[in-house]
Amino acid sequence: MTKRKIDFPDYGKEIMEVLKEGRALLVAQGKDGKPNPMTIAWGSIMYAWNKPIFVVLVRDSRYTYKLLEESESFTVNFFDRTYNKAMGFCGSKSGRDFDKFKETGLTPGESKAVVTPIIEEAFLNIECKIVMKSEMNPTLVDPEIVKAHYQTDVPERTYHTLYFGEIIDMYGDFSENLTK
Numbered sequence: 001m002t003k004r005k006i007d008f009p010d011y012g013k014e015i016m017e018v019l020k021e022g023r024a025l026l027v028a029q030g031k032d033g034k035p036n037p038m039t040i041a042w043g044s045i046m047y048a049w050n051k052p053i054f055v056v057l058v059r060d061s062r063y064t065y066k067l068l069e070e071s072e073s074f075t076v077n078f079f080d081r082t083y084n085k086a087m088g089f090c091g092s093k094s095g096r097d098f099d100k101f102k103e104t105g106l107t108p109g110e111s112k113a114v115v116t117p118i119i120e121e122a123f124l125n126i127e128c129k130i131v132m133k134s135e136m137n138p139t140l141v142d143p144e145i146v147k148a149h150y151q152t153d154v155p156e157r158t159y160h161t162l163y164f165g166e167i168i169d170m171y172g173d174f175s176e177n178l179t180k
């Protein structure tokens with residue numbers, strides 16, 4: 001696999017399709033310097049403040065939330081379907097209980113421009129610097145969405161914090177139609 005630089009907004013459609021399918025891992029790294037991958041499906045590539053941005057939504061109950069609160073960056077890493085088992089593991093087990101890199105055999109690699117590592121096996125890596133974050137205000141959310149996704153009496157169903165990451169570098173290999 002030969003990854004080359006991807007210019008925003010190239011492959012925007014493919015990126016959204018793979019994300020929606022739950023084939024992306026958000027890597028966060030806190031003060032202890034141990035990276036943790038978490039499966040994500042919600043988020044977007046977007047443009048704001050004259051910058052290319054990747055926004056992720058992280059529930060406050062996730063270990064990833066704690067790590068992001070200690071960090072200034074994150075990476076988003078996209079996979080073909082052969083990695084679906086790893087996506088399942090990283091989307092159901094917590095970094096509080098498991099070393100998810102060790103358990104899945106995935107390899108953290110040095111990022112080019114941010115402290116948080118990328119994942120080598122991904123066909124696309126996005127390196128982001130956190131430039132804004134936003135807590136959801138329950139009073140401003142459609143009650144139907146609150147009902148469907150947020151139950152404050154269930155500890156798992158806390159609200160999301162949105163982290164807006166400036167895309168500092170993005171590189172990948174789309175040559176093998178990996179999005180199919």
Ligand SMILES: Cc1cc2nc3c(=O)[nH]c(=O)nc-3n(C[C@H](O)[C@H](O)[C@H](O)COP(=O)(O)O)c2cc1C
Binds near residue numbers: 065
């Ligand atoms: C397909 C899929 C998509 C997911 N998308 C998100 C997401 O966008 N945001 C989020 O907070 N959790 C999402 N999750 C749940 C987390 O991945 C899951 O709770 C994970 O175990 C949290 O790991 P952590 O405690 O190590 O952070 C998703 C899970 C799956 C299986």
